[in-house]
Amino acid sequence: xxxxxxxxxxxxxxxxxxxxxxxxxxxxxxxxxxxxxxxxxxxxxxxxxxxxxxxxxxxxxxxxxxxxxxxxxxxxxxxxxxxxxxxxxxxxxxxxxxxxxxxxxxxxxxxxxxxxxxxxxxxxxxxxxxxxxxxxxxxxxxxxxxxxxxxxxxxxxxxxxxxxxxxxxxxxxxxxxxxxxxxxxxxxxxxxxxxxxxxxxxxxxxxxxxxxxxxxxxxxxxxxxxxxxxxxxxxxxxxxxxx
Amino acid sequence: xxxxxxxxxxxxxxxxxxxxxxxxxxxxxxxxxxxxxxxxxxxxxxxxxxxxxxxxxxxxxxxxxxxxxxxxxxxxxxxxxxxxxxxxxxxxxxxxxxxxxxxxxxxxxxxxxxxxxxxxxxxxxxxxxxxxxxxxxxxxxxxxxxxxxxxxxxxxxxxxxxxxxxxxxxxxxxxxxxxxxxxxxxxxxxxxxxxxxxxxxxxxxxxxxxxxxxxxxxxxxxxxxxxxxxxxxxxxxxxxxxx
DNA sequence: TAAATAGTGTCTTTTAGACACTATCGC
DNA sequence: GCGATAGTGTCTAAAAGACACTATTTA
Numbered sequence: 001x002x003x004x005x006x007x008x009x010x011x012x013x014x015x016x017x018x019x020x021x022x023x024x025x026x027x028x029x030x031x032x033x034x035x036x037x038x039x040x041x042x043x044x045x046x047x048x049x050x051x052x053x054x055x056x057x058x059x060x061x062x063x064x065x066x067x068x069x070x071x072x073x074x075x076x077x078x079x080x081x082x083x084x085x086x087x088x089x090x091x092x093x094x095x096x097x098x099x100x101x102x103x104x105x106x107x108x109x110x111x112x113x114x115x116x117x118x119x120x121x122x123x124x125x126x127x128x129x130x131x132x133x134x135x136x137x138x139x140x141x142x143x144x145x146x147x148x149x150x151x152x153x154x155x156x157x158x159x160x161x162x163x164x165x166x167x168x169x170x171x172x173x174x175x176x177x178x179x180x181x182x183x184x185x186x187x188x189x190x191x192x193x194x195x196x197x198x199x200x201x202x203x204x205x206x207x208x209x210x211x212x213x214x215x216x217x218x219x220x221x222x223x224x225x226x227x228x229x230x231x232x233x234x235x236x237x238x239x240x241x242x243x
Numbered sequence: 244x245x246x247x248x249x250x251x252x253x254x255x256x257x258x259x260x261x262x263x264x265x266x267x268x269x270x271x272x273x274x275x276x277x278x279x280x281x282x283x284x285x286x287x288x289x290x291x292x293x294x295x296x297x298x299x300x301x302x303x304x305x306x307x308x309x310x311x312x313x314x315x316x317x318x319x320x321x322x323x324x325x326x327x328x329x330x331x332x333x334x335x336x337x338x339x340x341x342x343x344x345x346x347x348x349x350x351x352x353x354x355x356x357x358x359x360x361x362x363x364x365x366x367x368x369x370x371x372x373x374x375x376x377x378x379x380x381x382x383x384x385x386x387x388x389x390x391x392x393x394x395x396x397x398x399x400x401x402x403x404x405x406x407x408x409x410x411x412x413x414x415x416x417x418x419x420x421x422x423x424x425x426x427x428x429x430x431x432x433x434x435x436x437x438x439x440x441x442x443x444x445x446x447x448x449x450x451x452x453x454x455x456x457x458x459x460x461x462x463x464x465x466x467x468x469x470x471x472x473x474x475x476x477x478x479x480x481x482x483x484x485x486x
Numbered sequence: 487t488a489a490a491t492a493g494t495g496t497c498t499t500t501t502a503g504a505c506a507c508t509a510t511c512g513c
Numbered sequence: 514g515c516g517a518t519a520g521t522g523t524c525t526a527a528a529a530g531a532c533a534c535t536a537t538t539t540a
Contacts, residue, residue, distance in 0.1 A: 016302040017260045020343060059259040059341055063332030087330045087345050089306030098302055100263060102330050188519080205521070206502050213501085223511095229517045230511035431492080448494070449529050456528085466538095472490045473538035 018089075018098040022066045023054035023156070025085065025163035026075060026106040027128075028113030029180050034128045034167075034196045036142065036160060037075060037108075037116055041153055045095050049153035050126065050142070052160070054101065067104040076121035080106040081179045086162055093155045103159045105166060107179035126150045128164060140164045164197075171197050175216065178237040184220055186232035187211065215240070261332075261341040265309045266297035266399070268328065268406035269318060269349040270371075271356030272423050277371045277410075277439045279385060279403060280318060280351075280359055284396055288338050292396035293369065293385070295403070297344065310347040319364035323349040324422045329405055336398045346402045348409060350422035369393045373407055373442040383407045407440075414440050418459065421480040427463055429475035430454065458483070 026037040038050040053074040057066040063084065071077050085103040093099065108116065116123055126142035140161040142150045152160065170176045171194060178185075180193050191207050211217050218238035224231035269280040281293040296317035300309040306327065314320050328346040336342065351359065359366055369385035383404040385393045395403065413419045414437060421428075423436050434450050454460050461481035467474035 015299065018263050018300060018302060020261050020263060056258065057261060057332070057343070059261060060334055062334055063330060063343065084329060086327060087306060089300070089345070091303055091305055100300070100306065102332070186519090203503050203505090204519095205505085205523095208520075210502080227518080228512060230509080230519050232519055429492090446530050446532090447492095448496095448532085451493075453529080470491080471539060473492050473536080475492055 018100045020057045021054050021099050021101045022057060022063060022070055023052040023088075023101045023103050023159060024067060024070055024075065024082075024106050025052055025103060025160055026071075026077070026080065026108055026113075026116070027163065027167065027180070028108040029110050029193055029196055030113060030125055030127065031145065032192055032196060034164065035113070035125045036128060036163075037113070037123045038126050038142070038150065038152075039074070039122060040124065046153040050124070050150045050156075051153040052103075052156050053123075057102070063102050067102075067106075071106065074121065075116055075123060076119040077108070077112065077116050080108050080112065082106045085159070085166060088155055088159060090155065103163070105163045107167075107176060109180060109182050111182060128160070167197055175237060175239075178216075184222065184234040184236055186224055186234060187217070188232055190217075190235070261343045263300040264297050264342050264344045265300060265306060265313055266295040266331075266344045266346050266402060267310060267313055267318065267325075267349050268295055268346060268403055269314075269320070269323065269351055269356075269359070270406065270410065270423070271351040272353050272436055272439055273356060273368055273370065274388065275435055275439060277373055277407065278356070278368045279371060279406075280356070280366045281369050281385070281393065281395075282317070282365060283367065289396040293367070293393045293399075294396040295346075295399050296366075300345070306345050310345075310349075314349060317364065318359055318366060319362040320351070320355065320359050323351050323355065325349045328402070328409060331398055331402060333398060346406070348406045350410075350419060352423060352425050354425060371403070371407060373440070410440055418480060418482075421459075427465065427477040427479055429467055429477060430460070431475055433460075433478070
């Protein structure tokens with residue numbers, strides 16, 4: 001153990017520490033497409049650009065707790081499925097000072113997503129263009145509903161791209177698809193969510209067969225209402241069938 | 244934006260910051276089993292327990308750079324495939340002070356692993372018992388070669404368990420298996436590595452077929468030497484066949 | 487030629503894609 | 514009954530597991 005390590009270990013106050021923050025990638029489905037919740041920066045630096053909701057981590061606060069607090073305070077959302085994504089630590093990622101940021105992925109059902117948009121937090125929805133470029137995923141770009149690009153602040157484009165990549169990677173073997181749906185849903189809705197995340201269409205019969213075989217869905221007995229045609233059966237996520 | 248957020252954003256020096264560290268899970272294959280490199284703690288707290296090599300992140304140092312520096316300085320290893328794993332931020336994970344740690348997964352070929360053990364860094368090898376409990380993976384425990392358990396310091400058992408889980412998850416669709424082998428290897432060696440990571444045996448014919456079909460392996464034309472029986476063909480990882 | 491492992495062939499099972507078909511609802 | 518979508522049946526293709534078989538090398 002060198003002298004500097006000894007000091008760093010036992011008197012770390014003697015060394016300058018990076019600031020530690022969390023940033024939230026809040027994803028939902030909007031008009032059949034994957035979308036993220038962004039805030040427009042009103043101040044320098046990067047004023048006018050779009051940023052992920054974020055905030056600093058308190059000295060006596062867990063990372064998860066900080067993410068939940070930002071979800072409440074900055075996004076005005078009470079609850080969401082949050083999961084740690086990756087920690088971004090480039091030295092110059094924020095021009096003000098050294099900030100290391102732990103990125104979180106949050107998944108919102110369609111209603112919660114719309115509610116967050118309507119709330120007073122000033123959030124806007126960025127539609128994500130997610131081309132199907134193999135399992136690895138291609139580039140992800142954020143834009144308005146009619147296609148105008150939304151320029152992202154700092155390294156937030158990288159964070160967003162990684163979030164989509166992670167979501168895609170987990171789609172086939174975890175329950176992430178259900179986190180974007182209401183408690184009761186039709187198989188068509190579920191398929192649409194999967195298609196939006198993949199960026200490519202799915203075969204209907206094979207999809208339904210797979211969901212059934214995995215034991216992930218349970219019939220509720222109820223049916224859709226208000227359709228102009230044959231109403232579909234409503235299912236719910238069956239947590240017991242996970243493995 | 245509340246008053247406290249404003250202050251935290253623009254005068255973060257006014258708030259106490261967590262210390263930021265990296266911890267390295269260095270994995271390799273030893274006697275056909277998955278093993279990790281650990282350091283025995285000589286001081287309080289948790290003296291006598293086994294810990295992952297780690298160190299603090301410098302104020303002008305990338306997370307990846309900090310991990311590489313710890314790899315050199317604490318483990319005496321020049322190069323390894325390092326990949327960020329997860330960030331651990333429980334408030335009381337270190338009794339001395341608040342330390343948030345970014346865990347890294349490092350994969351070492353068998354020779355590099357043995358070399359690191361023989362080096363003067365004081366590293367010991369902990370054999371990992373990795374039972375096959377479905378894709379999710381069961382509990383992971385560290386022990387000596389003859390089965391005596393090695394108690395781990397802090398939350399390092401959690402970090403180790405997550406590292407193995409990640410390694411398992413990536414085994415089938417990335418090149419992690421090759422990172423644990425020398426440049427030239429036999430298909431038997433490759434299969435043994437996969438079996439060690441899975442914690443379950445693999446079908447020979449199916450395994451070879453899959454590796455071939457994916458274009459991951461390229462014949463070198465050379466053969467094993469020094470065997471008491473038919474020598475196997477040597478292959479190398481074919482990076483071009485990844486996707 | 488015996489021992490031991492390398493490497494292959496083939497049958498079966500599972501999973502997914504393609505695609506047409508039937509069922510059922512509101513109007 | 515018509516329009517539109519829900520939901521199913523079945524053929525085919527691709528991938529994986531089981532397992533026996535042949536091949537090749539050293540001693």
